[in-house]
Amino acid sequence: MGLAQAIDDFIADAGDDLASIQNLCEAHRQKRNIDSRQKLLQHEFHGIQADQVLANLISDPEYVDIRNNLCVWARPTQALIELVDFIQGELQMIAPGLWIAPASWLHMTVVEIVHSQPDDVVKQTVIQLLQCLSALVNLVLEHPVVLGRPQLNYDDATVTMTFVPIGEREYTYLHLRRDIANICTEHGVEVGSRYFTTSSHITIVRFVDSAGLETRASRKAWVEKIEGLNSELREKYWRRNLGEGPSKAGQWMIGAERGLEVREGRLWYGGGETVQYGKAVSTDVP
Template identity: 45%
Template sequence: MFEDFLKSANNNPVIIQHLCDSQRSKRNEEQKHHLLSDDFKGVRPDQYLINYLNDPKYVDPRNNLCIWARPTEAVMRLVAEIQKELLTLAPGIWTTPLESLHMTVLEIVHTATTEEVNSCAKKLQPCLKEMVNYTLDHRTRLVKPKLNFDDAAVALSFVPAAGEDRDGASEDRDDASEDRYTYLHLRSDSSDICSRNGVEVAARYETTSSHMTVARFVRKDEHGEREAMELWISKIESLNRWLEDECFPQENLQEKGRGEHVGLEWYIGAERGLEIRTRDLWYGGGVSVEVGEHF
């Protein structure tokens, strides 16, 4: 799936970023239409999460095997600000603890038994170190954070970098050599390594999205009325305008009198290495089978 997408974009990071950005913007528009439609039945509280919150001894029956990327301190601070703003409007939502934040680079096995997950992890044993240390020699950068939403959760998404330099944005450049190796190339390579070791990747859905879940619904009453949902979406759209202003690379910096402003960037594997994570890891839990070096 990743290989087909990269071929369709001619492996050009500028085109890749544009396609990824278009996809996430389209999804927000579709979800806005859905959430405000007359036949909308209300948000979908996460019952597994509710069970866990009501009973700390609850064991999630869904076992998974994934590659995780942990956010940098700068990204974590940004998430904390976003969560604080979301809670002002909906204090009943569940926000992902900062120490549990993660981005799924690759979902290898999902909703499986412990035995199935352990079997796949055993097959991958010879290549685990290669997978978690892949970013040491394959640097990839994510930029332009934006909130995406639906009837279950809110996520902070990014897009692969496309040659933004330290003097401002340069999306229209064809020569984006700094970022020829994108996050999607990393995901594709990780999938290939799994296949070469006898494990076929079985993700829940095919997506090019680069996102972290930052909040989930655990109750319906705060968004039961159309007016409440309109305010919720308005808050997210307002936060996205703030993100674009504060975290995107900006052109004409001197004209704006703001000095240098290159935006927020996240090098995958910086500060904390990749992790191979297993078991009940839906909400940041689970166990790390292998942890890579950071740079």
């Protein structure tokens, strides 16, 4: 099943209702944290999954990541970047064996069109999509979407900042992902996304070794730190609609400050090149 159909089925299961979509997305990410907590704290835990490719890139300037991707990206707002920076610092105090995603590399993959392919495959796909690149990055101008309720999700390899749809618009982030995938399909490119239907996250740290988390007690402290940060996020940044709450970091209009981008190349950690920029979305859109 293609990504667009999978998302459409999810929307249909929710009755194409904003509150139901939000509740299902919320349930999915809460379950992921429950599962991760159980895994990290089990006595037979098999260890942190260090990213060996990233570790090689850090230790060896000559090392080449051969995975080439083509994606539609959304860049976080400055308020979100500052929030991520604070959280990264808090996490690094507990686990020094972290790779901290640089601010300029922070992104959310809206749709992963091609992943882990040779460079020539990616470039050929770009050629196929030339006529619709502008449509891919500017769809949010016609259909503004808002995410909010920032929360940390974690596993044995990464920590991400995740979001769910908020606001009053029935057209949600899931609708946007579906429609971008459909545009690609209409131009002969079947989206090869690794990400599940409700995915809306920014990867903020990755493990390159297990320093600081070798014992169950240290992993328990790690989990409790993340849970404490999530309590702070709920208290300070969650709100139901735009305009509520004390901070801009609690809501994210996708494409605000910087428009969407189509990126190609070695994108896994935040690199690559932009092949199409979109226009920034006005935050004054009703």
